[in-house]
Amino acid sequence: MHKQNINYHNLMQKELDAIKAAGTRPKLLLHTCCGPCSPYVFGVLEEYFDLTVYFFNPNIHPATEYELRLSEQIRLVEEMGLDYDVVSDEYNPQPFFESIKGQELLGEGSSRCTSCFGLRLEQTARQAKASGFNYFATTLTVSPRKPSQLLNELGIVLEEKNGIKFLRSDFKKNDGYAKSVELTQKYKLYRQCYCGCIYTKRSDLGG
Helix, strand or coil, X not given: CCCCCCCHHHHHHHHHXXXXXXXXXXXXXXXXXXXXXXXXXXXHHCCCCEEEEEECCCCCCCHHHHHHHHHHHHHHHHHCCCCCXXXXXXXXXXXXXXXXXXXXXXXXXXXHHHHHHHHHHHHHHHHHHHCCCCEEEECHHHCCCCCHHXXXXXXXXXXXXXXXXXXXXXXXXXXXXXXXXXXXXXXXXXXXXXXXXXXXXXXXXXX
């Protein structure tokens, strides 16, 4: 992967323009990683899609952190006055540990993160397909610490594998990340200091 640098923001805009021109309103299952990454993305997509929020993040540690981020996600949807369902699973980190087995000692940005991204995107694609959605997407590309090229490449592979359209995106473009920070402050959202992974947290603490 990472063979060429593609402007996925432009690809998304072309897709949105085509949807608007067709006069349709497809159903999109949006994987969200946390509250702070969500409000700007909601604002971009709500004009074009019927959105459902999918909070699938078995990488988050510990359970109290998972519940806090989920509750902030739910609160954000309510405070923005959005008629979105927030779908989540019971806290279960086992799929994450299985997906990154043998990569525990690698650093952030390594293949361990690729495995984690792949796990979350694949489950989102499967859920979208099983539930009759037209598209799946993720808020992860709004973060400057998450590689949009890689995330899109993973999504495209899963699109082909599962037979459901992946919405290409790079939400950090056009000051998307800065706008997400402003909205985080507006809604007084809890802003975490680590991605959620126990191994990254240990590294940040020097352990």
